[in-house]
Amino acid sequence: MVVQSVDRAIEILELLLREGEAGITEIADELGVHKSTASRLVYTLQARDLVEQHGDRGRFTIGIGMLRFAGAVTGQIDLARLGTPLCESLAEKLGETVNIAVLDGAVAINVSQARGTSAVAAQNWTGQRTPLHATSSGKVLLASMDEQDQERVLAGELTAYTPNTIVEPDELRTVLKRVAEDGYATCFEELEPGLHAVAVEVLGATGEVAAAFSASGPAYRLSRKRIRQIARELRAAAAELSGQLGYIN
Amino acid sequence: MVVQSVDRAIEILELLLREGEAGITEIADELGVHKSTASRLVYTLQARDLVEQHGDRGRFTIGIGMLRFAGAVTGQIDLARLGTPLCESLAEKLGETVNIAVLDGAVAINVSQARGTSAVAAQNWTGQRTPLHATSSGKVLLASMDEQDQERVLAGELTAYTPNTIVEPDELRTVLKRVAEDGYATCFEELEPGLHAVAVEVLGATGEVAAAFSASGPAYRLSRKRIRQIARELRAAAAELSGQLGYIN
DNA sequence: CCCTCCAGTTGCTTAATAAGAAACTCTGAG
DNA sequence: CTCAGAGTTTCTTATTAAGCAACTGGAGGG
Structure with a gap:
C-alpha cells in the first residue's frame, strides 16, 4: 500500500539528511531512477520549502520549511x-x-x-x-x-x-x-x-x-x-x- | 512539474501541523480525495515515521521522524x-x-x-x-x-x-x-x-x-x-x- | 575559439502506478 | 441488536509518474 513516488520523496529527504547535500544526478543514482524523475521529485519538495538549493550546482539540502x-x-x-x-x-x-x-x-x-x-x-x-x-x-x-x-x-x-x-x-x-x-x-x-x-x-x-x-x-x-x-x-x-x-x- | 501524489503527502503534513491531529476521513475531505487514497498516503508517511497514530481511531499526528x-x-x-x-x-x-x-x-x-x-x-x-x-x-x-x-x-x-x-x-x-x-x-x-x-x-x-x-x-x-x-x-x-x-x- | 563534461530542465510518449469506487472489518454508541 | 463511523482491502482503469531524448547553460581544458 506504499505510494511509490511518496516513498521516493522521503528517500530523498533521508539521503540529504545522511549526506548533508547532494545534486540531482547523485540523487537519481542513489534512488535508481532517471535524472528527470529525481528532478521532479526534488522540485516538488523545493516548492514546499522542504528542500532548498545553495548555489547553482549540486547543492540541495534539507530546507528551512522543515523547522515548522x-x-x-x-x-x-x-x-x-x-x-x-x-x-x-x-x-x-x-x-x-x-x-x-x-x-x-x-x-x-x-x-x-x-x-x-x-x-x-x-x-x-x-x-x-x-x-x-x-x-x-x-x-x-x-x-x-x-x-x-x-x-x-x-x-x-x-x-x-x-x-x-x-x-x-x-x-x-x-x-x-x-x-x-x-x-x-x-x-x-x-x-x-x-x-x-x-x-x-x-x-x-x-x-x-x-x-x-x-x-x-x-x-x-x-x-x-x-x-x-x-x-x-x-x-x-x-x-x-x-x-x-x-x-x- | 509538481508530482501530485508527493504534493498531496506534503499537504497532509501541513494539515496535521495546522490541526494537531486528524483522521483519515477528515484528511480525505480536506484534500478532496477519496478515503482510500488518503489511507495509502498516510500509510506511506507512517511507514517512515513522518506520521504516527495515537490510539485506534482518528488520531494521526506528525511523527518523530520529522524531528530528524x-x-x-x-x-x-x-x-x-x-x-x-x-x-x-x-x-x-x-x-x-x-x-x-x-x-x-x-x-x-x-x-x-x-x-x-x-x-x-x-x-x-x-x-x-x-x-x-x-x-x-x-x-x-x-x-x-x-x-x-x-x-x-x-x-x-x-x-x-x-x-x-x-x-x-x-x-x-x-x-x-x-x-x-x-x-x-x-x-x-x-x-x-x-x-x-x-x-x-x-x-x-x-x-x-x-x-x-x-x-x-x-x-x-x-x-x-x-x-x-x-x-x-x-x-x-x-x-x-x-x-x-x-x-x- | 571549439569541444567535452556535467549540472539541471523540458517535451513527449506510454505503461505503470495512483486513484476512485465498492465492499469489507471492527468498534462504540444508542 | 442496528447503525454510524473509523480505517483497510480488492479491483479496475485512467491518469499520472516515469523514462528517454533533447535541450540549455556554465566551467574547464586544449
Missing part, C-alpha cells in the same frame, strides 16, 4: 510533552542541561532539552542525533538493546570524537555491562572536550526502555562524585516520567 | 543554534514571545522562537514567513537593505492584514527612516488584531544586519512605554548574539 514541524513533534509525542516539564524543573534544580533522548535506528535523537542556570553551552540538541557509543544517553539505550542489535551497532564504525571516545568494541561491551549494573551511564569527554554527562533509562508502559534521561555540563562542575548524586536525581525524575507514560512497577 | 529533518536544519543555521538560548532567557525575563528572523528573498522567516511565561499566543512562528512591511522584524530588515532593494519591495504589493497595516509606500518610507534613527522597529496591530511587537537588528561578523531580534505580545501588555523598555533589553541581547556571530564593535 519541529515544534509540532515535540508538542505531541508523549515523551516530549510529559518529559519537558520534568526536564525544566530538573535543569533548574541541578543547574545543568537536561535532555531526553530516544533510539532512532542506530543513533540517539534528542526530543527535549532544558538548560539550567549554570549552563554555558550554547548547543541546542533538540532534534539532533548523537552517536550511541559516545554519549551517556546512547550508552543507556545501547545497554537496553537485545544482544543481536547491540552487536550490530558494535560491528559498525565507532567514530572517535575526542581522544577519550571509546572505539574498541570490547571496551564498550565492558562499559555496557557496567551500565546495566550501575543503573546509569556516564560520558567523560568522549563526545566533546570538557563535556561530562550522565544518563538513566526511562521505562514505557510495557516496561521496555523508552528513552534516556540525561544531564550534562562542563567537566569542572561534573565530578565523579557529583555525577553519582545527579544520577540519583535523574532516576527519581525518570521514575516519575515512566509512571506518567503508564509504567506500573 | 528539523534537526538537520537547526544544526546548519548558526543563528538558530546560537540565538535560541538567548531567546529562551529573554522570553523568561520579559514574559513575552521572542523571535529571531532573517531575510529570505522579500519576506522575513523566523528561525527561532521562545515563549515567555505570560505568553498566551499558541502560534509558533518558527519556519514561518512573515511580510516585511507588516512586522517589526520585517521593518528592521527592510531598513537595513540598500535603497534599491528597499524600493523593489516597496514597489511590490503591500498587503493589508488589518486596518492598521501600512500599505502606502510613502508612509512606509517614513517609518523606515524612523527605524534607522530609533534603532528599533515597532508593529501595532499591523499583522494581527491585538498583536504588538518590537524588533532590533542583529549584526553578523562583517557588521551587516544578519537578523532581527523581536519580542511580541498582546496590545494590553505592550504599551508604547513598555515597548521602549523591551527595545533596550532586546538591544543588549542582540549585541551579545552579534558578538557570538563574530561581530567586533
Whole structure:
C-alpha cells in the first residue's frame, strides 16, 4: 500500500539528511531512477520549502520549511510533552542541561532539552542525533538493546570524537555491562572536550526502555562524585516520567 | 512539474501541523480525495515515521521522524543554534514571545522562537514567513537593505492584514527612516488584531544586519512605554548574539 | 575559439502506478 | 441488536509518474 513516488520523496529527504547535500544526478543514482524523475521529485519538495538549493550546482539540502514541524513533534509525542516539564524543573534544580533522548535506528535523537542556570553551552540538541557509543544517553539505550542489535551497532564504525571516545568494541561491551549494573551511564569527554554527562533509562508502559534521561555540563562542575548524586536525581525524575507514560512497577 | 501524489503527502503534513491531529476521513475531505487514497498516503508517511497514530481511531499526528529533518536544519543555521538560548532567557525575563528572523528573498522567516511565561499566543512562528512591511522584524530588515532593494519591495504589493497595516509606500518610507534613527522597529496591530511587537537588528561578523531580534505580545501588555523598555533589553541581547556571530564593535 | 563534461530542465510518449469506487472489518454508541 | 463511523482491502482503469531524448547553460581544458 506504499505510494511509490511518496516513498521516493522521503528517500530523498533521508539521503540529504545522511549526506548533508547532494545534486540531482547523485540523487537519481542513489534512488535508481532517471535524472528527470529525481528532478521532479526534488522540485516538488523545493516548492514546499522542504528542500532548498545553495548555489547553482549540486547543492540541495534539507530546507528551512522543515523547522515548522519541529515544534509540532515535540508538542505531541508523549515523551516530549510529559518529559519537558520534568526536564525544566530538573535543569533548574541541578543547574545543568537536561535532555531526553530516544533510539532512532542506530543513533540517539534528542526530543527535549532544558538548560539550567549554570549552563554555558550554547548547543541546542533538540532534534539532533548523537552517536550511541559516545554519549551517556546512547550508552543507556545501547545497554537496553537485545544482544543481536547491540552487536550490530558494535560491528559498525565507532567514530572517535575526542581522544577519550571509546572505539574498541570490547571496551564498550565492558562499559555496557557496567551500565546495566550501575543503573546509569556516564560520558567523560568522549563526545566533546570538557563535556561530562550522565544518563538513566526511562521505562514505557510495557516496561521496555523508552528513552534516556540525561544531564550534562562542563567537566569542572561534573565530578565523579557529583555525577553519582545527579544520577540519583535523574532516576527519581525518570521514575516519575515512566509512571506518567503508564509504567506500573 | 509538481508530482501530485508527493504534493498531496506534503499537504497532509501541513494539515496535521495546522490541526494537531486528524483522521483519515477528515484528511480525505480536506484534500478532496477519496478515503482510500488518503489511507495509502498516510500509510506511506507512517511507514517512515513522518506520521504516527495515537490510539485506534482518528488520531494521526506528525511523527518523530520529522524531528530528524528539523534537526538537520537547526544544526546548519548558526543563528538558530546560537540565538535560541538567548531567546529562551529573554522570553523568561520579559514574559513575552521572542523571535529571531532573517531575510529570505522579500519576506522575513523566523528561525527561532521562545515563549515567555505570560505568553498566551499558541502560534509558533518558527519556519514561518512573515511580510516585511507588516512586522517589526520585517521593518528592521527592510531598513537595513540598500535603497534599491528597499524600493523593489516597496514597489511590490503591500498587503493589508488589518486596518492598521501600512500599505502606502510613502508612509512606509517614513517609518523606515524612523527605524534607522530609533534603532528599533515597532508593529501595532499591523499583522494581527491585538498583536504588538518590537524588533532590533542583529549584526553578523562583517557588521551587516544578519537578523532581527523581536519580542511580541498582546496590545494590553505592550504599551508604547513598555515597548521602549523591551527595545533596550532586546538591544543588549542582540549585541551579545552579534558578538557570538563574530561581530567586533 | 571549439569541444567535452556535467549540472539541471523540458517535451513527449506510454505503461505503470495512483486513484476512485465498492465492499469489507471492527468498534462504540444508542 | 442496528447503525454510524473509523480505517483497510480488492479491483479496475485512467491518469499520472516515469523514462528517454533533447535541450540549455556554465566551467574547464586544449
